[in-house]
Amino acid sequence: MKRFVPFPLLALALFAMWILLTGFSPGHVLLGALVALIVSRSMLSLQVEPPRVRIGWAVVRLSGIVLADIVRSNIAVAKIILVNPPDRHSDFIELPTQLRSPYALAVLALIITATPGSLWVQHDANRHVILIHVLDLVDEAEWTELIRDRYERLLMEIFE
Amino acid sequence: MIQAPDLPTWAAIIIALLVLGGSILTLVGALGLIRLPTFYARVHATTLGATAGMAAILLASMLCFSVLQTRPVVHEILIALFVTLTTPVTLILLARAAIYRDRSENAAQVPDAQGAKAEG
Amino acid sequence: MTSLMLALAITASQILLGLAMACAAFRMLRGPRAQDRVLGLDTLYLTAMLLLLTYGIQTGRTLYFEAALVIALLGFVGTVALGKFLMRGEVIE
Numbered sequence: 001m002k003r004f005v006p007f008p009l010l011a012l013a014l015f016a017m018w019i020l021l022t023g024f025s026p027g028h029v030l031l032g033a034l035v036a037l038i039v040s041r042s043m044l045s046l047q048v049e050p051p052r053v054r055i056g057w058a059v060v061r062l063s064g065i066v067l068a069d070i071v072r073s074n075i076a077v078a079k080i081i082l083v084n085p086p087d088r089h090s091d092f093i094e095l096p097t098q099l100r101s102p103y104a105l106a107v108l109a110l111i112i113t114a115t116p117g118s119l120w121v122q123h124d125a126n127r128h129v130i131l132i133h134v135l136d137l138v139d140e141a142e143w144t145e146l147i148r149d150r151y152e153r154l155l156m157e158i159f160e
Numbered sequence: 161m162i163q164a165p166d167l168p169t170w171a172a173i174i175i176a177l178l179v180l181g182g183s184i185l186t187l188v189g190a191l192g193l194i195r196l197p198t199f200y201a202r203v204h205a206t207t208l209g210a211t212a213g214m215a216a217i218l219l220a221s222m223l224c225f226s227v228l229q230t231r232p233v234v235h236e237i238l239i240a241l242f243v244t245l246t247t248p249v250t251l252i253l254l255a256r257a258a259i260y261r262d263r264s265e266n267a268a269q270v271p272d273a274q275g276a277k278a279e280g
Numbered sequence: 281m282t283s284l285m286l287a288l289a290i291t292a293s294q295i296l297l298g299l300a301m302a303c304a305a306f307r308m309l310r311g312p313r314a315q316d317r318v319l320g321l322d323t324l325y326l327t328a329m330l331l332l333l334t335y336g337i338q339t340g341r342t343l344y345f346e347a348a349l350v351i352a353l354l355g356f357v358g359t360v361a362l363g364k365f366l367m368r369g370e371v372i373e
Contacts, residue, residue, distance in 0.1 A: 020238055074212040077204055078185065081192035090201050113248035116207040119200065120248075121255050133255070135204045165283075165340040172282040176289035179334060183293035183300070186327055190300035193307045193323060199316055202307070206323050209300065209330070217330050221345070224337045235342075239333075239349055243326070246356040250322055253363035258315040260367050 009053070011040040051103045051159070058157040065150060069115050077116040080136055090135045092121065095144050097130050099152060104159035105130075108151060118143075171227045175220045182216030185209065199258055203251055210247040215240065290338050297331045318362045325355035 005011050018032030080088060099105050109120040112132055119133040134143065167175065185208055192205025218236040225233040301324055308320030329351045336344035 017238065020235055070211050074185065074208055077192070077208055078188045081188055081195060081205060081208075084195060090198075092200075109252060110245070110248045113251050114207065114211055114244060116204050116211065119203050119255055120252050121259055133200045133203075135201060165286075165337075167282070167286065169282045172286040175337065176286050179293045179337065180289050180296075182330070183296040183334070186330060187296045187300040187303075190303035190323060190327065193320065194303050199313065199319070202316065202319060206319060206326070209323065210326055213330060214326070217333050221333050221337050224340075225342070228340055235345060239329075239345075239352055242349070242352050242356070243329075246352070247322075247326070250356060250359040250363065253360060254315055254318060254322070254366075257363045257366035258313075261313075261315065 005037065005040065007040045007043055010043065011036040014039055051101075053103075054158055056158075058154050062151070062154040062158070065154070066111055066115075069150075073115050073117040077135060088135075089137050090133070091137050092131055092133050093137065093140050093143060094129050094131055095147055097123075097128055097152065098148075099155060099160075100128075101159045104155045107159075108147075108155060111151060112147075165224065165228055167224065167227055171223060175224050178216045178220035178223070182213045182220070185216065186213035189213065200255070203255060206251065207247070210243060214243050287338075290334055294331060294334050294338075297327055297334065301327045301331070314366055318359060318366065321362070322355070322359045325351055325358075329355070 014036040015032050018035055019028065022028045022032070097105075097108075099108060105123060108130075109123070112118050112120045117135045119135075121131045121133055123130045132143075137143075189205045189208030189210075192208065193202050196202045196205055218240050222233055222236045225235075304320050304323035304327060306320075308317050308324060311317055329348045332344045332348040332351065336342065336348070
């Protein structure tokens with residue numbers, strides 16, 4: 001099974017996308033399965049390290065937290081744009097991170113950037129430090145704590 | 161150009177609120193593009209339309225076609241997935257390009273690379 | 281009655297999205313730097329995609345949905361290529 005379908009999650013996602021775009025019929029199920037198998041096998045030649053993902057309660061909790069944060073920070077950023085408070089201070093901050101898996105770091109980058117008000121700029125792989133830009137910076141220590149307790153713990157549970 | 165599909169009252173009210181809310185949020189985000197002073201601040205404004213605005217209008221579209229064809233329509237999830245995965249990637253890439261250009265010109269208010277070559 | 285209210289709401293939101301596109305176009309034309317223009321273009325195509333979706337709701341046709349999907353995909357590739365160009369001065373190394 002593992003040799004036949006090296007990336008089962010990718011193959012499943014490709015198959016679901018094919019069915020959604022073309023409609024459900026026996027011919028398209030066959031064609032979609034073929035495409036999913038061939039394309040996911042072509043990933044082998046890129047020689048990526050297959051991710052170790054533990055799908056469980058942590059994934060659900062992380063998605064819930066991210067959704068709530070996106071809604072909350074949308075309102076906050078909209079307020080900043082409309083009112084434009086004069087004492088607003090936006091700056092770059094550096095945060096230490098304990099994440100080592102490239103997949104976990106990629107997901108963290110997506111989460112931080114998708115949330116309005118914070119923007120991932122770069123990751124220093126030697127010092128294990130990430131640089132982010134914050135629109136409304138009040139307290140640097142608060143951000144370090146927030147990223148570590150809210151996201152990093154759950155991401156480590158999922159990926160490491 | 162004033163026309164709309166025939167929908168039951170509850171669906172029409174929900175769709176109207178979702179569409180209006182989503183477009184207002186997107187407009188606020190685009191206004192931020194004009195009002196905010198620096199490039200790094202403007203990047204935050206774009207995310208507004210790409211997350212909440214997109215989600216609200218896609219939800220309205222899903223609801224509308226589900227009620228019209230009397231079966232659940234999940235095509236919109238594909239757009240939502242593409243946009244939520246691709247917008248952060250483009251914004252990160254743009255921010256990295258901007259900080260690279262600012263550093264090579266020794267602009268103020270931009271932290272330097274601190275020796276080691278960074279990986280993003 | 282509800283149909284009229286929905287029609288007005290959709291038309292109003294189309295006007296709002298059009299204004300948002302004007303703001304993005306302003307940033308794209310004004311600059312001041314190249315990255316600001318690319319950011320304006322990014323916002324412009326995202327908003328255009330949302331506008332197409334509201335047309336889809338208005339007419340009840342799924343054709344607009346396909347167009348929105350194509351815009352989302354091509355816009356992503358375009359912005360990535362432009363971002364890469366800003367960084368290295370060439371798109372394909």
